[in-house]
Amino acid sequence: MTKEEIYEQYWKKLVAIRRMYTGVRPDSDTLYLMYKQHAEKQRDKLLQKYGYEPF
Numbered sequence: 001m002t003k004e005e006i007y008e009q010y011w012k013k014l015v016a017i018r019r020m021y022t023g024v025r026p027d028s029d030t031l032y033l034m035y036k037q038h039a040e041k042q043r044d045k046l047l048q049k050y051g052y053e054p055f
Helices: 003-020 030-049
Strands: none
16 A cells, blocks of 8 residues: 555545534534544554554
């Protein structure tokens, strides 16, 4: 898996999460932030697994 594929998968997850919270301010919603943090952790694990440095 390339770095671009990992980030593409990550952004698709963020878009899906954001769509669930269209009516609410997502930046201050605890559940949104938890899902976003989980997606970031998955992204970082995949980057490390394939030998890339996470930001």
